[in-house]
Amino acid sequence: MFPGIPMLNYDVVVIGGGPAGMAAAVRAKELGLNVLLLDENDYLGGILPQCIHPGFGLHYFREELTGPEFAARLAKRLVELGVEYRTAARVMEIRNYSDLEKVVIFTSPSGAYQAWAKAIIYAAGARERHAFEIGIVGDRVAGVYTAGEAQTLMDIYGVMPGREVVIVGSGDVGLIMARRFALEGAKVKAVVELMPYPGGLARNVMILRDFDIPLYLSHKVVEVRGRGRVEKVKVVKVDENLNEIPGSEFWIEADTLIISAGLVPSVKKLTAIGVEIDPSTGGPVVNDRLETSVPGVFVAGNALLINDLVDYVAEQGELAAEGAKEFIENGGIGSRKWIRVEKGENVRLLAPHRLSGERDVYLYLRVARPMEDVELRIPEVGKRVKLSLATPAEMLRVKLKAEEIRNSEKLTVEVVRE
Amino acid sequence: MKTKVAIIGAGISGASIARVLSRYENLEVHLIEKAPDVGWGVSKANTALIHGGYDDDPEKYPMRAKLCIRGNRLWHQWVKELEIPHVWNGALIVATKDEDFDELEKLLERGRQNGVPEMRLVDRGELFHLEPDLTPEAIGALWVPIVGQIGPIPAVIAITENAVANGVKTHLETEVTGIKVENGEVRGVETKDGFIEADIVINAAGLYADRIARMAGIDYFEIHPRKGEYWLFDEGLPGPRRVLFPTPTPISKGIVVTTEISGHLMIGPNAQDLPQEEKENLSTTREGLEEVWEGAKKLWPQLPPRSKVIRTFAGLRPEPSGGDFIIKAEEEVGGFINVAGIRSPGLTSAPAIAYEVAEIIQRDLGIKLVEKSKWNPYRKEISHLFMMSPEGVNEAVKRNPSYGKVVCRCNNVSEGDVLEAIERMKFIGVKTPSVDSVKFRTKATTGTCQGSFCRPKIVMLLAREYGVEPWKVTLKGKGSEIGVGDVKALLRGDA
Ligand SMILES: Cc1cc2nc3c(=O)[nH]c(=O)nc-3n(C[C@H](O)[C@H](O)[C@H](O)COP(=O)(O)OP(=O)(O)OC[C@H]3O[C@@H](n4cnc5c(N)ncnc54)[C@H](O)[C@@H]3O)c2cc1C
Ligand SMILES: Cc1cc2nc3c(=O)[nH]c(=O)nc-3n(C[C@H](O)[C@H](O)[C@H](O)COP(=O)(O)OP(=O)(O)OC[C@H]3O[C@@H](n4cnc5c(N)ncnc54)[C@H](O)[C@@H]3O)c2cc1C
Numbered sequence: 001m002f003p004g005i006p007m008l009n010y011d012v013v014v015i016g017g018g019p020a021g022m023a024a025a026v027r028a029k030e031l032g033l034n035v036l037l038l039d040e041n042d043y044l045g046g047i048l049p050q051c052i053h054p055g056f057g058l059h060y061f062r063e064e065l066t067g068p069e070f071a072a073r074l075a076k077r078l079v080e081l082g083v084e085y086r087t088a089a090r091v092m093e094i095r096n097y098s099d100l101e102k103v104v105i106f107t108s109p110s111g112a113y114q115a116w117a118k119a120i121i122y123a124a125g126a127r128e129r130h131a132f133e134i135g136i137v138g139d140r141v142a143g144v145y146t147a148g149e150a151q152t153l154m155d156i157y158g159v160m161p162g163r164e165v166v167i168v169g170s171g172d173v174g175l176i177m178a179r180r181f182a183l184e185g186a187k188v189k190a191v192v193e194l195m196p197y198p199g200g201l202a203r204n205v206m207i208l209r210d211f212d213i214p215l216y217l218s219h220k221v222v223e224v225r226g227r228g229r230v231e232k233v234k235v236v237k238v239d240e241n242l243n244e245i246p247g248s249e250f251w252i253e254a255d256t257l258i259i260s261a262g263l264v265p266s267v268k269k270l271t272a273i274g275v276e277i278d279p280s281t282g283g284p285v286v287n288d289r290l291e292t293s294v295p296g297v298f299v300a301g302n303a304l305l306i307n308d309l310v311d312y313v314a315e316q317g318e319l320a321a322e323g324a325k326e327f328i329e330n331g332g333i334g335s336r337k338w339i340r341v342e343k344g345e346n347v348r349l350l351a352p353h354r355l356s357g358e359r360d361v362y363l364y365l366r367v368a369r370p371m372e373d374v375e376l377r378i379p380e381v382g383k384r385v386k387l388s389l390a391t392p393a394e395m396l397r398v399k400l401k402a403e404e405i406r407n408s409e410k411l412t413v414e415v416v417r418e
Numbered sequence: 419m420k421t422k423v424a425i426i427g428a429g430i431s432g433a434s435i436a437r438v439l440s441r442y443e444n445l446e447v448h449l450i451e452k453a454p455d456v457g458w459g460v461s462k463a464n465t466a467l468i469h470g471g472y473d474d475d476p477e478k479y480p481m482r483a484k485l486c487i488r489g490n491r492l493w494h495q496w497v498k499e500l501e502i503p504h505v506w507n508g509a510l511i512v513a514t515k516d517e518d519f520d521e522l523e524k525l526l527e528r529g530r531q532n533g534v535p536e537m538r539l540v541d542r543g544e545l546f547h548l549e550p551d552l553t554p555e556a557i558g559a560l561w562v563p564i565v566g567q568i569g570p571i572p573a574v575i576a577i578t579e580n581a582v583a584n585g586v587k588t589h590l591e592t593e594v595t596g597i598k599v600e601n602g603e604v605r606g607v608e609t610k611d612g613f614i615e616a617d618i619v620i621n622a623a624g625l626y627a628d629r630i631a632r633m634a635g636i637d638y639f640e641i642h643p644r645k646g647e648y649w650l651f652d653e654g655l656p657g658p659r660r661v662l663f664p665t666p667t668p669i670s671k672g673i674v675v676t677t678e679i680s681g682h683l684m685i686g687p688n689a690q691d692l693p694q695e696e697k698e699n700l701s702t703t704r705e706g707l708e709e710v711w712e713g714a715k716k717l718w719p720q721l722p723p724r725s726k727v728i729r730t731f732a733g734l735r736p737e738p739s740g741g742d743f744i745i746k747a748e749e750e751v752g753g754f755i756n757v758a759g760i761r762s763p764g765l766t767s768a769p770a771i772a773y774e775v776a777e778i779i780q781r782d783l784g785i786k787l788v789e790k791s792k793w794n795p796y797r798k799e800i801s802h803l804f805m806m807s808p809e810g811v812n813e814a815v816k817r818n819p820s821y822g823k824v825v826c827r828c829n830n831v832s833e834g835d836v837l838e839a840i841e842r843m844k845f846i847g848v849k850t851p852s853v854d855s856v857k858f859r860t861k862a863t864t865g866t867c868q869g870s871f872c873r874p875k876i877v878m879l880l881a882r883e884y885g886v887e888p889w890k891v892t893l894k895g896k897g898s899e900i901g902v903g904d905v906k907a908l909l910r911g912d913a
Contacts, residue, residue, distance in 0.1 A: 004809035040824055090824035092808075105808055107832075109819035112808035130868045132729045137702040140731060142893035142900060146870040153874050159889045159901040160908055185908030225701065228897025255902075268654075268866075 002105070005112045010036045012324045013104045013117040015091045015269070018046020019310050020301025021123035022074040023317030024324075028121070029081045031325040036115055037078070037085035038106055044078070044087060045071030046125055046301075047148065048310065050155045053176055059311035070310055094120060096273045099295045099332060119296045119324040122270060123317060126263035126302035131224070134168070134261045138223040143230035147177045147260035160184060162256030166233050167191045168221050171199035171393060172308055174260030175207050181258075182211040189254050192216045192235055194242060197370050199393050201308075220244070221257065230255050263306045270297070280349040281305040287354040288361040289323030290316060291333050298323050305351050305364060308395055312364065339405060344379075344414030346371065348392065357406040363398050367391065367415045375418050378411050390415050420446040421785055424607050424616035426594050426630055428456040430570065430768040431760050432622035433577040438772035439779075440584035443788040447586045448614055449578070450607065452593035454850040454895040455843070457574030457858070459624040461765065463648070463700070463733030465674055465687060466570050467661060468493050469763040470509060470562035472529030472537060473671065481743040485767035485774060487532050490564055492769035500576040501799035502568055503679050509565035509661040510540075510548060512717060514555045518665035522560045525666075529562070536563050549658055553719050565661055567679050570765055571858040578846050580797040584790075588847040589614065591895075594623075597633040603752040604634065618753045618783065620775060625697045625736045627744075627758035634751045639744055641759060643697050643734040646687025647706040649714075650678070650729040652866050655722045657683035662717050671762075673713030680829075680861065683722065685714035687733065702730045728868055735761045743767070745774055747782040755779070800839060800859060803832035825879075826872040828865020835860045836876060840883045851880035854894040873900075 014025045017039030025037040043049060048056070051067030058064055061073060078085065089108040096102050100118040107113075128146040143162055145153070147169075153159040165181045167174045170193035178188045191208060196218045198205045208215050216235060222244070223234035237248035265283040267275070276285045276293040283304045284292040291298050300316035307313045327333050335356035341363065343350055350365035370391040375384050381404050390396060396415075405411060423439060425432045428451035436449045453459065471487030497504040513519055522539060529537045540561045546552065548561070582588060589609070596608035597619060606615040623630045628641040651657075657677035664672035670689050678684045688709045692699055707730055715721055738744055738759020748754045755778055757771060764771075779785050803821065806814060814821035814834065821834030839859035840851075848855055853869070856862055856876050863869030863876070877900050881888040889901030903913030 002808050004807075005812055040827065088823050090827065090830075092830065107803070107808070107811050107822045107824065109815060109822045111815045111822055112811040114808070127867045128870050130728075130870060132727055132868060133725060135724065135727075137704055137707065137730060139701045142898035149870040149873060153877075153901065154905050157874055157878060157888060158905045159874075159877075160903050160905045160913065161901050163902055163908060163913070184905055185911075222704075223701075227698070228892075228895065229899070 002114050005114055008036065008113055008115040010034050010115060010117045011328055012119045012121060013038065013115050014121045014123060015104065016046065016123035016125055016301070016303070017041070017044040017085065017087065018123060018125050018301060019048060019070065019074060020303070020313045020317040021046070021121070022078055023314035024121045024123055024300055024321045025083045025085065026074065026077050026081060027318040027321035028324060029083045031321060033325060033328065035083060037083060038089040038091055038104070039085070039087050040090035042088055044075045044085065050148070050151045052155050053180070056310045059309070060314050074314070091269060094269050094273050096294055096297065100328070102296060118328045119298065121320045121324055122297060122299045122303055123301045124266045124269065124303045126265050126306060128263055129259065129261040131257070131259050134259065136221060136224060138225050141224065141226040141230055142228060143226065143256045144224060145256070145258055147173045147258050150177060150258055151180070154180065154184070160186070162186065164189055164254040165256045165258060166221065166252055166254045167258045167260060169193065169199060169260035169262070170205070170215060171260060171262065172201055172204050174258070175200045175204040177258055177260060178213055179207045179211060182213065188213045189252050190214050190216055190235070192219045192221050194218070194220045194238065196240070201393055224257055230257050233257050263302060265303045265305065267303060270299070273297070278349070278351070278353065280343070281351055283351065286352045287333065287338065288352050288356055288359060289326065289333050290320045290352065291323050291327065295332060296327050305349065308393070312395065312397060315362070339408050340410045342410060342412045344412040346415045347413050350413055355400070355405060355411070357408065358402055360399060360401050363400060363413065365396050365413060367396070371415065371417070373418055374415050376413065376415050378413055380408050380411050381405055386418070387415070420444055421618060422616045423447045423618045423620065424614055425449045425620045425622055426607065427451060427459065427622040427624055428574065428578060428588065428590070429459045429461040429622065429624050430457065430574050430765050431757050431771055432620070433457070433574045433581065434768040434772035435620055435622060435757065435775050436581040436586045437577045438776050440581045440586045441789055441793045443790045445787070447581070448589060448616065449581065449586055450589045450592050450594055450609065450614065452591065454591050454852055455848050455855045456578045456590070456846065457571040458894070460734060460736055461570050461574050463731050464570055464762070464765060466567050466678060467674070467766070468566040468568060469766040470529065470534055470537070470565045471532050472525050472534045472562060473666065474532070475528060476531055479742040481745055482763065482767070483532050485743065485770040486763045487534055488770035489763070489767035493566070493568065493766070496769055497568060499795045500580055500797045502573045502576045504566055504568040505679050506564070506566040507660050508561065508563040509663060510545065510559040510561055511663045511665055512552065512556050512559045513665050514553070514557060514716070516557070519558065521665050525560055534562065534564065537561065549660055549662065551656060551658070551718070551720060552662065553717055567661065567676065569679055575859060576797050576799070579842060580794070582846050583797065584793055590847050591849055594630060597630070597754070599634055599751055602750065604754050618755065618779065620755045620757060622757040622760070624760065625734060627736065627756065631756055631758060634748070634754050636748050636751065636754070636756070639739045639758060640694070641736045641738055642694055643692045643699070644737045645690045645692055645699070645706065645732055645734055647702050647710055647732045648684060648686030648730065649707065649710060649727055650731070651683040651722050652726045652728050653681050655683050655726055656720065658718065664717055673710055675714050675718040680864070682728070685721070686710045688713065692734070697734065700732050700734065702732050706732070728866060737761050743771070745771060745778070747778050753783065800842060801835055802860070803835055804830040825875050826860070826862035826865065828867050829861045831860045831862040831872070833879065836862065836879050837883065840880065850892055850895055851884040851886060852892040852894050852898070853877065853880070856880065
């Protein structure tokens with residue numbers, strides 16, 4: 001297809017060397033597949049090397065690690081197994097010629113290549129929402145960073161972004177960045193949260209008390225002012241319908257505004273080959289092997305849906321690898337019928353979307369609003385799981401056994417009061 | 419003996435004048451700019467259109483009417499010589515009411531007077547053939563095929579590079595604070611960094627042209643700022659193929675809907691007059707942005723959701739008293755030439771403004787201009803990974819492996835592109851490393867993620883190439899530093 005550029009051949013090409021991609025490549029190799037892992041960064045690990053706090057790996061490695069430690073463990077395994085990988089290698093394009101003929105075109109410091117593969121595992125992670133996307137107006141000045149950008153500056157490149165910080169968003173990432181800034185001696189003047197409840201896990205919300213950081217619930221940052229650099233940000237209170245309350249505006253002086261307003265799966269390379277996207281997750285519609293609507297293209301990690309636990313990300317990587325193995329061996333993921341999974345009451349998003357009923361599966365889902373003492377129910381099969389607390393901050397994961405669901409046409413998942 | 423020329427302001431006007439004057443053997447041209455880089459004044463934020471020249475009334479605004487159409491024709495040549503990103507896609511001025519045709523007829527007639535070729539009215543059928551997704555309310559339009567779009571800052575950069583290659587000297591980060599006039603003749607300009615001798619001073623200072631004129635004792639005009647705001651959407655969303663205008667009203671050309679040259683749907687601007695003292699007020703406002711949104715919806719009802727917005731921004735038009743461009747040698751001050759009040763369509767007119775100034779120098783200042791035997795009209799665009807085929811990448815990495823390494827993932831900008839941009843910055847005299855300088859040369863940081871992945875990488879490359887600490891790298895010049903010190907600086911208490 002591209003006569004001028006070197007051609008490589010693999011069973012599977014894994015795109016993205018974060019935890020999802022590394023776990024996928026390791027598993028694919030263990031299953032005897034010939035695999036190539038590509039990542040555009042100079043190092044493996046995806047966003048983990050910049051997450052220097054603990055809280056990673058309790059399920060996967062059964063001990064609490066930091067992000068870099070988690071990444072190093074997976075990378076070590078990868079190297080021990082002799083998985084072929086390239087860093088500083090950016091996938092520019094995917095082409096899907098037929099079920100078992102796919103091409104990944106990538107560029108690297110040694111040039112552009114075409115890597116042919118029978119299956120692709122896409123683990124390109126997510127991007128962060130930025131200030132313009134959440135409607136902040138005013139001056140376009142230095143000192144406005146997404147949380148991940150500030151984290152990269154601090155923990156990869158050793159740069160202190162600012163002195164006085166306002167953080168937009170009280171999800172785990174925002175809260176962890178609040179602590180990170182405080183630990184380095186910055187004054188965190190506020191965490192501003194649109195919703196009436198914090199977006200992060202309870203243990204992370206504690207950070208605010210530990211460091212004496214004010215949390216403004218039901219508030220939003222609407223404007224930034226400054227000349228070269230941020231000087232102040234305007235905050236306004238919102239009512240229960242998230243409408244701004246006139247007259248409630250106030251300014252906070254700060255030189256730094258951190259936007260931690262959520263992540264969006266990176267799927268442009270997939271939509272370009274016609275992969276169907278679920279608007280509620282922002283990631284692809286997948287079956288229980290994490291195969292997208294394009295046969296032989298699998299997806300895992302934050303590119304599938306935004307995960308809060310790296311353990312689930314790695315688990316998805318492995319599952320995608322198993323799917324790729326099956327796909328290559330059988331020339332497709334066979335199933336006589338697909339059981340549709342649908343969102344019921346108080347379920348904001350879920351994946352996978354189609355189940356074969358031939359194998360056990362984990363469902364990943366998030367609720368729409370926080371609720372205590374609830375039950376996750378799938379009425380079609382009489383399944384009930386008790387939960388003391390369900391919040392949008394925490395992704396729920398439930399296992400369904402093949403024999404439980406085998407005979408269903410459709411499953412509706414709801415999270416409701418007992 | 420060479421005649422020394424000082425041009426104040428490296429916007430599209432000043433840069434174009436510098437290029438045109440660089441052609442002459444007997445001129446020594448200095449281009450003076452207070453910002454760290456060229457094109458960061460009015461020329462930075464505008465609609466980027468090369469207008470058709472049909473709307474300026476030659477009776478009321480003779481300079482604008484004359485220079486706009488001439489500028490349009492010259493741009494067709496300049497974009498080729500200088501490899502400036504552009505598209506010639508034409509414009510439709512859309513009628514939604516029967517009365518609108520009266521105005522369109524007027525524009526057609528004025529266009530004929532101004533010498534605009536190939537304009538004509540199109541009926542509903544042809545209109546929807548040209549632009550299928552236009553509002554169903556549209557009933558016809560005026561079709562102006564010579565309208566196009568360019569990258570305005572890339573244009574200023576390209577023109578300046580070419581001018582420098584032809585011998586123009588730049589003085590960036592050099593604010594003019596006074597003009598020395600002796601016996602009714604200019605002698606030079608005072609700057610924060612010392613005196614620059616000049617026999618001719620050209621005032622192309624955009625919003626501040628009134629202030630500069632006053633430094634020379636000329637105070638018959640004022641420039642006031644008129645704000646326009648914009649929304650820019652993510653790539654890949656359906657936008658029009660042509661530039662779409664509503665039928666103008668007596669006060670405004672109206673809100674444009676267009677797909678800008680990088681393929682992003684863009685809407686804007688509105689027009690809001692600001693007080694004199696707000697010439698730095700480039701902030702976007704809720705009210706202004708909403709006005710633009712509502713206006714754009716009238717032409718393009720299928721605006722994408724707000725979550726697809728990747729940037730909002732504002733620009734300030736330098737509106738002169740009287741409304742017409744003020745381009746002339748001032749009689750009271752010998753050697754002082756005003757290029758003031760260069761409001762819209764100043765971008766379009768710039769090349770013509772430059773030739774106008776050369777003519778003024780010959781005709782009114784009586785300096786016979788002698789052409790150089792060797793003048794280089796060409797300038798090469800920097801490499802762009804996003805324009806390379808995979809084979810091309812393999813050629814490029816043989817020269818330098820960094821051409822294969824992607825820095826900006828949204829726009830596929832390579833490290834090699836960035837390094838070339840930095841080389842070009844140094845070539846024209848950029849002293850303070852800034853991310854914006856790289857952005858305008860490479861398109862890095864302008865995509866879907868707005869730089870959250872690539873900005874730190876660019877900062878590190880700038881720090882290395884300029885030999886400064888990374889936290890001292892700026893976003894857009896002094897006072898916009900990326901950080902306050904190394905990560906332990908606050909704990910140590912030394913930042
Ligand atoms: C601040 C923060 C704190 C967190 N804290 C915790 C925690 O305490 N505990 C926990 O368990 N989890 C935590 N997480 C979540 C967890 O780290 C993520 O869910 C996980 O890292 C996602 O992994 P991934 O492999 O899907 O994506 P990433 O880690 O984002 O990896 C994707 C990789 O793909 C590469 N890539 C993308 N496109 C291409 C392409 N075209 N070509 C080549 N390469 C490409 C990217 O450069 C990147 O390296 C945190 C996340 C953040 C941001
Ligand atoms: C909202 C908007 C939309 C527009 N749309 C279009 C369009 O679609 N098509 C079109 O043709 N035109 C358009 N224009 C008009 C066009 O942008 C301007 O006419 C043009 O950019 C003016 O260029 P300039 O070089 O004269 O001024 P500037 O670009 O402002 O350059 C002047 C320079 O002088 C410098 N300077 C000022 N004072 C000093 C000093 N004391 N010492 C040293 N340097 C100094 C400034 O820093 C600046 O860089 C638009 C303008 C706006 C604001």
